[in-house]
Amino acid sequence: MEEIKNLLTAKFGSDIITGEEAGMLQPALLIDPARIAEVCLELRDNEATYFDFLACLSGVDYGIDAGKFGVVYNLSSIPYKTQLTLKVIKEHGRDINDLPSFPSLSSVYRTAEWHEREAFDLVGIYFEGHPDLRRILLPDDWEGYPLRKDYKNAEYYKGIKID
Amino acid sequence: MNYNEALERYNKKIAEAATEDMILNMGPQHPSTHGVLRLELITDGEIVKEVIPHMGYLHRCFEKHAESLTYQQTIPFTDRMDYLASMTNAHAWVMGVERMMGIDKEIPKRVEYIRVLVSELNRIGSHLIAIGTYGIDIGAFTPFLWCFRDREHIMNMLEWASGSRLLYNYIWVGGLFYDLPVGFEERCREFVDYFKPKLKELNELLTDNQIFIKRTASVGVLPHDVAIQYGCSGPVLRGSGIKWDLRRIDNYSAYPEIDFDIPVGKGEMGKLGDCWDRYKVRVDEVAESLKIIEQCLDRLQKELKRTPDFDPRAKMPRKITPKAQDFYMRAEGAKGELGFYFIADGRTEVPFRAKARGPSFNNLSVVPAISKGVMIADLIAIIGSIDFVLGEVDR
Numbered sequence: 001m002e003e004i005k006n007l008l009t010a011k012f013g014s015d016i017i018t019g020e021e022a023g024m025l026q027p028a029l030l031i032d033p034a035r036i037a038e039v040c041l042e043l044r045d046n047e048a049t050y051f052d053f054l055a056c057l058s059g060v061d062y063g064i065d066a067g068k069f070g071v072v073y074n075l076s077s078i079p080y081k082t083q084l085t086l087k088v089i090k091e092h093g094r095d096i097n098d099l100p101s102f103p104s105l106s107s108v109y110r111t112a113e114w115h116e117r118e119a120f121d122l123v124g125i126y127f128e129g130h131p132d133l134r135r136i137l138l139p140d141d142w143e144g145y146p147l148r149k150d151y152k153n154a155e156y157y158k159g160i161k162i163d
Numbered sequence: 164m165n166y167n168e169a170l171e172r173y174n175k176k177i178a179e180a181a182t183e184d185m186i187l188n189m190g191p192q193h194p195s196t197h198g199v200l201r202l203e204l205i206t207d208g209e210i211v212k213e214v215i216p217h218m219g220y221l222h223r224c225f226e227k228h229a230e231s232l233t234y235q236q237t238i239p240f241t242d243r244m245d246y247l248a249s250m251t252n253a254h255a256w257v258m259g260v261e262r263m264m265g266i267d268k269e270i271p272k273r274v275e276y277i278r279v280l281v282s283e284l285n286r287i288g289s290h291l292i293a294i295g296t297y298g299i300d301i302g303a304f305t306p307f308l309w310c311f312r313d314r315e316h317i318m319n320m321l322e323w324a325s326g327s328r329l330l331y332n333y334i335w336v337g338g339l340f341y342d343l344p345v346g347f348e349e350r351c352r353e354f355v356d357y358f359k360p361k362l363k364e365l366n367e368l369l370t371d372n373q374i375f376i377k378r379t380a381s382v383g384v385l386p387h388d389v390a391i392q393y394g395c396s397g398p399v400l401r402g403s404g405i406k407w408d409l410r411r412i413d414n415y416s417a418y419p420e421i422d423f424d425i426p427v428g429k430g431e432m433g434k435l436g437d438c439w440d441r442y443k444v445r446v447d448e449v450a451e452s453l454k455i456i457e458q459c460l461d462r463l464q465k466e467l468k469r470t471p472d473f474d475p476r477a478k479m480p481r482k483i484t485p486k487a488q489d490f491y492m493r494a495e496g497a498k499g500e501l502g503f504y505f506i507a508d509g510r511t512e513v514p515f516r517a518k519a520r521g522p523s524f525n526n527l528s529v530v531p532a533i534s535k536g537v538m539i540a541d542l543i544a545i546i547g548s549i550d551f552v553l554g555e556v557d558r
Contacts, residue, residue: 024488025263052391056491056502058518072504074491074520078391078405081412085491099166111394114528122226126166133169137219137557140170146227147516 001027004049004084011042021087028072028085036073036088037103037129043075043084044108051075051084054109059119061148067091069100069125094150096124104130122147173215180205184212187539191220195300195543197247197292198553200527202546209538214531218556225558229517234260234483235336237517241503242330244521245555247292248497250285250321253334254278258415259492259503260336263485266478273467274338274475275417280351280459281321281333283452287358288317289497290445290452293550297442298369300547301378306369313361316354323347337479348464355453355460362449370446379442380433383533383545387436393532394525397499398448399549402428402441409495421458423451438548445550483512498522498550521555 001022008016012035019030031039043051053076062068070089076082092100104127105112116127117136124145127133135142141158144151154162177186189202199220205213225244229237241256242249261267295310318328323344325333333340369375385395387403400407408425410418426447428440463469487509493502499522506516526549534542 021489026488026490028489054394055493055500056504056518056520058504058516060506060516063515072489074502074504078407083491085489109394110392110532111525111528114524130169132173133166134173135170137222139219140167146224147230 001029004043005029007046007048008039008042012039026083026085028087030087030089033088033090033102035103036071036086037105037108039086040073040075040105040108049082049084050077050079051082053078054105054111054115055083057105057112057115057119059123059125059147061123062089063149064094067093069123071102071119071125073105094148096144099124099126101126101128103128104133106130121145124148177203177205189542195296195547196553197296197551198556200553200556202530202542204539204542206539211534211537211539211542214534214542216527216530218527218553221553221557223554223557225519226517229514231513233512234514237514238335239330239332241519242332243554244519244558245289245496245498245501245523245552246329247552248285248289249329249331250278250282250334251494251496252501253331254282254416255492255494255496255501256503257334257336258494259490259505260483260485262492263488263490263505263507264336264480264483266337266480269478270337271473271475271478272417273463273469273473274478276459276462276467277339277343277475278334279417279421280456280463281324281331283455283459284317284321284351286497287449287452287456288314288321290449291317293445294365294369294442294449297547297550298375300543301375303369303372303375306365309361309365309368313358316357320347320351320354323350335476335479336483338477339475342469342473342475343463345469348460351456352460355457359453362446362453366446370443376432376439379438379544379548381437382433382541383438383537383548384434385436385441385529385533389532390436390529393529395499395529396522396525397496398441398444399499399526399529401426402444402548403436404428404430404440409493409500413493415494417459421455423454426451438544441548441550484509493520496522498552498555499526519558521558523549523551523553523555524558527551527556 016032021028043049055076056074058072060070069092073086075084119125121135185206187204191199191201201217203215241252244252291310291314295307298306322328325331385403387405390400390403406425406427426444432439485507489506491504493500502520504518508515
């Protein structure tokens with residue numbers, strides 16, 4: 001973990017890492033949201049890390065009181081058999097016409113394409129630079145983002161009552 | 164900001180393509196998919212130019228349900244993700260919760276071995292469906308019947324242990340719902356002895372069949388770098404020649420004490436990472452799982468014998484409130500890396516957020532990339548060789 005921190009600060013400057021969650025079962029690094037794609041590209045290609053496998057990408061709504069949205073990236077390195085958790089978090093309002101937005105990782109890991117579509121679909125997070133950001137699990141004309149904490153279950157869909 | 168521009172782009176593409184190409188819908192219900200999936204194909208005659216998957220038909224809102232259910236109550240919902248290998252799903256979830264609570268070292272050895280035993284039985288069952296239905300996709304009917312005949316024995320045994328045929332709810336946080344029924348180990352050994360020659364027969368019938376090889380070798384070649392880029396795992400990644408099995412990488416549960424190999428694709432019949440390689444990895448994995456089961460049975464019958472006072476629920480905590488933290492648990496399901504990402508707030512018994520990473524989701528996402536320019540019949544072969552379960556794609 002220390003090595004990765006040193007490597008990132010040496011390459012991108014000290015404000016790239018905005019926080020750290022240590023002392024828990026699985027430590028995580030908080031990254032400056034605007035530069036997450038560069039960081040991942042570096043971690044993927046650097047010979048010392050080779051985090052070439054994006055295992056999981058989760059969009060998170062941190063609750064109504066916190067007023068924050070974030071994305072969590074679980075990376076693995078197949079050659080080194082290591083794991084790393086990166087997070088980006090930013091404060092943002094809950095208006096569904098003004099979505100929190102993060103850079104897309106789809107140019108670094110192709111698998112991010114579908115994962116980001118899912119985060120967009122269910123949590124309502126916009127990914128800048130995504131080639132095809134459509135809803136993935138819900139119908140295209142669904143209103144609202146179901147995994148948001150203030151989501152109210154829809155009663156009707158196209159005039160059909162939902163039980 | 165217009166959040167629907169991608170949708171308009173997509174609609175425009177479909178509308179314009181229709182003038183010279185053909186738009187074909189494969190599915191929503193197609194025999195080569197386990198579940199409902201609609202593939203929109205843009206074809207030029209019989210050549211597939213583009214594949215656009217549409218899913219969500221089976222969306223049972225696992226993550227939404229998990230928002231209001233406790234860790235223990237969510238276990239039946241994990242069963243419904245990959246309903247062909249529910250044991251491995253529940254195992255992954257339960258291990259994640261146990262590790263967050265810090266009780267993963269206290270689980271009795273007998274419980275761990277039973278968990279591995281039933282998970283591997285279930286893995287064989289899942290692979291048998293993959294192998295059998297793949298035969299059907301290609302046009303061979305007998306292997307399907309043979310596989311389902313042998314799978315039936317597994318189903319009966321798991322039903323005997325858990326009381327249910329498909330969705331077991333057998334592995335619980337801190338233990339098991341029941342101990343194995345009396346006589347299970349002996350019956351299981353009988354099954355292994357019965358099944359070994361059957362596997363050989365199956366290989367003679369399907370794996371080395373010239374028609375089958377012609378249909379699958381060098382078709383749908385997935386190079387290993389593409390597989391990693393798309394986050395493929397399990398037999399799909401191993402079929403491309405990468406030795407990556409989380410049972411060995413993470414060494415969880417009882418696996419470090421068990422001896423087994425990790426089969427990888429070698430490109431024996433065609434190119435490395437083709438449909439035949441992915442299929443062969445599954446066949447070899449069935450044989451490896453049999454090895455694991457035999458070792459589990461040895462331990463369960465010799466050192467970790469059933470005792471009258473053994474209570475598989477003894478370590479089950481009354482209240483599950485992990486301290487506030489994030490945790491990502493991964494395990495090797497039958498289809499690949501099955502991950503659960505937990506956010507616990509430390510106050511309630513309900514996870515603040517639980518995200519499931521289904522291996523089939525990523526494995527399906529690679530299909531458009533490896534099926535450009537193939538024939539429609541080959542697309543069926545590719546889909547079948549990926550072996551995704553839509554319950555896990557949609558969750």
